[in-house]
Amino acid sequence: MPVVTNGRVVYVEHPVGSELYQPEKHSKYVEEQIDTDTVPLNGGVLIKVLAISSDPYMRHRMRDDDLPLFCPPLIKGELIDNFSVGKIIRSENPEFAPGDYVIGYFSFENYHVYPSGVTNAFKHCIKVPKIPGLPLSAFVGVLGLAGRTAYTGWQLYGQEKAKTSKTLFISGGAGAVGTCLIELVKTLHPDLKIIASAGTQQKIDLLKSLGVDVAFNYKEDDAVKVLAENGPIDIYWDNTSGYQTDAALQNINMHGVIIACGAIAGLNDEEKGVVRHFEKIFERSVHVYGFLFRTGEDSEKAFHAFDKEVIPLIVQGKIQNREHRFIGLQNAGKALQSVHTGENFGKAVIIVDPEGGEA
Numbered sequence: 001m002p003v004v005t006n007g008r009v010v011y012v013e014h015p016v017g018s019e020l021y022q023p024e025k026h027s028k029y030v031e032e033q034i035d036t037d038t039v040p041l042n043g044g045v046l047i048k049v050l051a052i053s054s055d056p057y058m059r060h061r062m063r064d065d066d067l068p069l070f071c072p073p074l075i076k077g078e079l080i081d082n083f084s085v086g087k088i089i090r091s092e093n094p095e096f097a098p099g100d101y102v103i104g105y106f107s108f109e110n111y112h113v114y115p116s117g118v119t120n121a122f123k124h125c126i127k128v129p130k131i132p133g134l135p136l137s138a139f140v141g142v143l144g145l146a147g148r149t150a151y152t153g154w155q156l157y158g159q160e161k162a163k164t165s166k167t168l169f170i171s172g173g174a175g176a177v178g179t180c181l182i183e184l185v186k187t188l189h190p191d192l193k194i195i196a197s198a199g200t201q202q203k204i205d206l207l208k209s210l211g212v213d214v215a216f217n218y219k220e221d222d223a224v225k226v227l228a229e230n231g232p233i234d235i236y237w238d239n240t241s242g243y244q245t246d247a248a249l250q251n252i253n254m255h256g257v258i259i260a261c262g263a264i265a266g267l268n269d270e271e272k273g274v275v276r277h278f279e280k281i282f283e284r285s286v287h288v289y290g291f292l293f294r295t296g297e298d299s300e301k302a303f304h305a306f307d308k309e310v311i312p313l314i315v316q317g318k319i320q321n322r323e324h325r326f327i328g329l330q331n332a333g334k335a336l337q338s339v340h341t342g343e344n345f346g347k348a349v350i351i352v353d354p355e356g357g358e359a
């Protein structure tokens with residue numbers, strides 16, 4: 001095979017404090033030439049990267065590694081990496097053959113050498129089948145981190161509580177995790193009243209089209225008032241932390257449950273992440289459950305149960321694949337930034353190769 005151009009996205013420097021990640025300042029797109037026939041694999045595989053996920057947690061990785069966190073830091077001067085889907089081009093590993101589709105934690109580049117024998121919660125390479133009717137990019141969205149996170153948190157902490165609950169509030173409702181969760185809950189608990197928030201009218205309209213009972217714009221509406229009028233809240237799915245979590249705490253029912261999934265509000269503005277009403281947790285006997293994707297035995301079990309329980313719902317269209325596509329690695333930085341500005345309407349994905357976007 002000929003020498004080809006390998007586009008790559010290098011991490012350059014950390015945003016300082018609460019600074020918003022800026023593609024041109026904190027990363028750069030570069031190109032190199034590689035010969036896909038001769039590039040050394042050392043027992044590994046050569047992957048043509050097809051699609052890559054853009055996730056809010058990547059901002060947590062933009063830091064020095066002296067701060068212990070749940071995810072590995074990005075290293076200045078090295079390639080950015082994240083959950084991806086690709087196709088095997090060459091293999092020195094008997095488990096993989098050319099043409100196999102794989103998901104894993106691959107670098108932001110067109111052609112990625114995945115070494116043999118590296119496996120941990122982040123570094124992995126797993127063969128996947130092509131699912132009819134769905135693009136391969138769905139493996140980094142509804143079939144990947146977003147869908148599995150919604151299912152895991154709900155199965156572990158929401159499902160049982162929902163049997164005796166009337167009202168669920170979801171902040172960040174129109175995002176990748178939020179929309180999967182809404183459709184899952186609509187299927188499993190059609191009588192549960194759902195309140196959900198988002199930051200634009202287009203997203204509010206989406207929430208309404210999904211059958212949410214009360215949708216509000218957290219930037220314009222008074223969340224405390226909306227929840228007071230439509231609560232009390234039995235279950236709060238927290239994608240944001242900050243002011244919306246305070247509003248939920250002020251309106252949580254006795255013995256309410258909070259499922260702490262994410263805290264995007266404070267990622268780019270520390271002040272916006274502040275929660276003040278912790279006293280409601282003891283005053284109202286609230287149970288707060290935090291969880292991380294594929295961390296711990298229960299979470300790992302849910303990860304695998306997803307295949308049997310949720311993939312059929314996705315194939316039937318009961319849970320939809322909604323993507324906001326950024327085409328080409330040149331636009332990877334825009335994708336990484338979009339989840340913090342709210343530009344993404346659906347799961348933010350980078351389509352690295354056209355095959356990644358084909359159904």
Ligand SMILES: NC(=O)c1ccc[n+]([C@@H]2O[C@H](COP(=O)([O-])OP(=O)(O)OC[C@H]3O[C@@H](n4cnc5c(N)ncnc54)[C@H](OP(=O)(O)O)[C@@H]3O)[C@@H](O)[C@H]2O)c1
Pocket residue numbers: 055056057145146149172173174175176177178197198199200203239240260261262263264265266272291292293294338339340341342343344346347348
């Ligand atoms: N626990 C886990 O293992 C796990 C796994 C995956 C994701 N998560 C978390 O789940 C949450 C949702 O992730 P996702 O992948 O579905 O992302 P997403 O919702 O598709 O994208 C992020 C959205 O967050 C909203 N946002 C940005 N800044 C905000 C702020 N200051 N206050 C409130 N909302 C803000 C924006 O929507 P608006 O236009 O509505 O503002 C943006 O579109 C994130 O907190 C993420 O870190 C957790």
